Amino acid sequence: MSRTGSTPASATAADTGGLEAIFRPKSIAVLGVTNTPGTVPHDIFVNLLDSRFNGVVYPVAPRKRHIAGVRAYDYVLDIPDPVDLAILVFPGNVCEMALKQCVEKGVRGAIIISAGFREVGPEGLARERRVCAIAAEAGMRLIGPNCLGVINTQPDVRLNASFARAMPAPGRIAFLSQSGALCTAVLDYAAGKNIGFSKFVSLGNKADVDEVDLLRYLAEDPETSVILMYLESISRGRALMQAAREITARGAGARPILAIKSGRTAAGAAAARSHTGALASSAEVVDGVFEQSGIIRCRSIEEMFNTAQLLACQPLPKDDRIAIVTNAGGPGVMATDAAVANGLRLAAFSPETTARLKKALPAAANLKNPVDVIGDAREDRYAAAVDAVFADENVDQVLVILTPQSMTDITAIARTICEIHDRYRDSGKALVCSFMGAKDVAPGIEILQRHGIPHYILPEWAADAMAHTVRYRRWMNREVSGFRTFEVDRARAERVIKAAPEGYLLETQALEVLEAYGFPVVPWSLAGTADEAVAAAERIGYPVVLRAVSRAVVHKFEMKAVVLNLPDAGAVRDAFGAMRDRLLGTIRPDDLAGILVRRMIPAGKEVILGINCDPVFGHIIMFGLGGIYVEALKDVTFRVVPIRESAAGKMVRELRTLSLLQGVRGEPPSDIPAIEEALLRLSQLAGDFPRIAELDINPLIVHPAGEGAHVADIRIRLAPPE
């Protein structure tokens, strides 16, 4: 048995993150191969042979002479030539030994297909950490364990290092998945739709290589135009955001990223005690994170591939104006509804276009958008209409709808559309089709797909995909605003926070922190006696509010620890006595720090602002419709701290009930700039004090435009001091 190490075949200085050995190896050893067809250790080796891999493959199968006609080796160290990539299919508990030999051999990349690691419990987790340490120490990159494998369709590589049933066709789409089983389903789905892939990666347990590494690698891959991800967990939140921001918006070299993120941490949300914490389930936070990073979030595989096809095959539209050409009124209306609902606009045609359509189409045709060429249309009518709208400078994308009627020559129309598509290839306009049906339209769909024209069975799906591409274009073209920093009294806030133990600040302490950071807080004073309360009210000005200050009072309204709108000294004195007597019936005197006297805030729109600490992304900031119905309505939006000025504005505009702030039925619009400023101040506060675990300003009462806003209630919970 040879124990001599060897020099890797293709080590290059330009290697991206050390992943070239995995995606473009010259030689591969498969460790643990068997001669039993229908098992992973056998099929993965046969897949490598069947894919006509452009390199050498060595089976490592102890005490076996050959596998599938290829001479086998007992150990990787016995292989006489250098090995770039090792694929481990040994049982999990043998991988450690096998990997050590790979290190000795000088192997630079590994894929561990085997299960039996963190997914099986603490023993497996310990094993995974040992395996990872072995690879890390040797500078070897590792995909898996517990994964389906890796595919690279690039013609000069042709690597199917997976146990998928078949090698997909080459294409411009890269797909990463944390679910191996989903990988096989996606491959089959894509094959059925003539969708090809550049790279296909099953991430498995992500012990070493994760989605961030792969995004950075694929961003430099000339074969890849679009990156798709299916994630169940996110390993490195901030790194993912940084990578995605760079990759999705770097001009000509940008790659759109589409992702499905499954799984919610309902338990985590349920455990939170603040409104912000309760609302910050991973799904909502991820929405904000993806929005902040330029990642297009998809809810289904269908939606993801619908959009990916368009991004991979067609130019990015300049704007949101679409033209629809249809031979049926109903689907035209459906497409219009879906387009408008997705934020697209129907293009208003130029007089020249209308004249061209009028000349080419029968009198019964609809010349306006959506253009109805009428049910009996043949390829000539489609040609005239599609050509006319394509040529119109008011059109950015074209959707062609066909329903199969007795006189419809489906394949001729498909070919005509392909010709027009070629004619306008350099126009920068996207073309998509919806040949509605299944059996009769299939030959036409095949022609379109082979020609790189995305096809959707339903026009609504087309509109959805077109809207995603418009949003992506806007993301790429957006103006990146700066981070606004306010002059604040950080020392004052620090004194309060530094002196406080873990848990909730008293309301008076929380108000001090907000005051120090310039939040709009009305005058207040803490009173220990009725006389002090009256004196404070005289100073502050009527009407006033009384609020008990106590850590033992969590829900003030339920415990009647708040009295509003007290107009004079007599009312203050009476309310103070009644509140104190009531509370001292349920809490200990030591637990009552005093009663807060505060100026009554005039009525306004109630919104909520909050901070929470997400385990993956760190501090997140929330904005939404506030008040007591906040958790019922869940009209909230999230961003990771710090936020830019533009993000504050976007958070407000994302509210479903934005119109309430804009003013309805004669109401004046609310002071939205005041909300945006409060969000930016909150972002600064969270950035300055990592100990703030949870913060709720609920409500912030927003007054009409120009009149500002006021904090009506505040809760801050601190993490333990470091």
Place this chain on the structure above:
Amino acid sequence: MADPQVLQRVVKVIGRVLGLDPAEIKPTDHFIFDLGAESSQSVELVMGFEAEFGIEMDQEKALAVQSVEAAADFIAGYLKGK
């Protein structure tokens, strides 16, 4: 150190189940990593040992045994209790 007699009989069973020449099986050999046993053969090995030695072993513990020498020691433990 494994009992030489038990070890010899263990090697014989392994050779039969895995189709290997007993002379090429070393006490330190790992069933999978060195001898190329497949997962289905692990169960066959346990059954072979039970038949050879007339014992009934704890399946879970027996399947966790990974080398020739360790198998001989594991079986010797059962034989002592007989």
